[in-house]
Amino acid sequence: MAGNSSNAIDPIHQFQINKIFDLNIAGVDFSFTNASLFMVATVAVATLFLVMSTSGRGLVPSRMQLLAEMSYEFVASTLRGSAGNDGMRFFPLVFSLFMFVFVANLIGMVPYFFTVTSQIIVTFALSLVVIGTVTIYGFFKHGTGFLKLFVPSGVPAYVVPLVTTIEIISFLSRPVSLSVRLFANMLAGHITLKVFAGFVVMLTGLGAIGIGAAIMPLILTIAITALEFLVAFLQAYVFTVLTCMYLADALHPSH
């Protein structure tokens, strides 16, 4: 893995985290890295877009303002659809999660840019925020009544232990599935893209025949790029929808 020439076609290299400046606190490495830089970029792009586009507060929206309003209404209707009007208290969290994941995914589509959401620790931390909110709010609001979530009503007594076990396992696996889904989609998409783009580079190095043969992976690269833009939106949406559904559990545990 030494040398820059192999980095050009190494599909894993794009996930490499490099320090930009060192920061050690109590012996733990908190360095500002390229991952940190792109987190800052994600937040900056999303915030600037939303603040600038709505600064006019136009009664008749401009195009940019319309986009901001559409994202607002989109997330609001998703949340209201699964968690009801009570769920709107979590709207800032859900909206922030959606915009953060979506913008991070989109920034990751730019060549040579780092994809924040392709790091399992980032997606896991975000899903822990969701599950932590659900659990803490659930117990805060319903007390031990929140445990009804694990005991569905209308189930015969002799299957209750089994069903409860399954419900608890399913609850505990939520943060894992939520984070792994987003992480694996972004990781696999970027690796695939890089592998096919690498074929184009390698084949064109072989001369005339190679250039002809490179057309196939080139077409595939273009197609996968389009698909990855869809995945970038879709995974942000899926993350948001699941967040809304889990929050609905916190609001109404006895389903």
Place this chain on the structure above:
Amino acid sequence: MSNTQGEQLNTGTLVPADGHAAEGNFPPFDSTTYPSQLLWLAITFGVFYWVMAKVVLPRIGGILEDRRDRIAGDMAEASRLKKETDDAIASYEQALADARKKANNMASEARTKLSAETEAARVAAEDKLAAKLSEAEQSIAKIKADSLAQVGDIAADTTGDLVKVLIGGKAPTKASVTKAVADVLK
């Protein structure tokens, strides 16, 4: 500290570290980067959440609400204006109907008056004609009766002359001829 731990965790399943600690491992599973990523994610996402909750979302919500209010107000104004228009149309149609009714009344009055006058004139003319007709009929009947009365005399004279010419000699008396003619005419 944490560097060596991270290496130990990953060396079992992945390419062994060859001096470049981070480069040898699959980067997303390199736990040495986790504290840094968690810290910066907490900072950036925390700031983002704060800006969304305090600035952006209230602003967009306000824009949408203003628009909804404005549209509702405009709709109310429009329905008020529509009601006014409807009222104006109704009163106009009322006036039109009244005028039409009045015109109809006047026309029918005039028609009745005219037809009464015409009828009177017609009746007078008819009476006059009928009088004239009966007068004429009377004179015709008189003339006819006179003529018929004279027919007997003419016939008697003619018969007397004929008898005289045909049989010669003395003419029969006028009375006998008249009687015979009257018998024949019966």
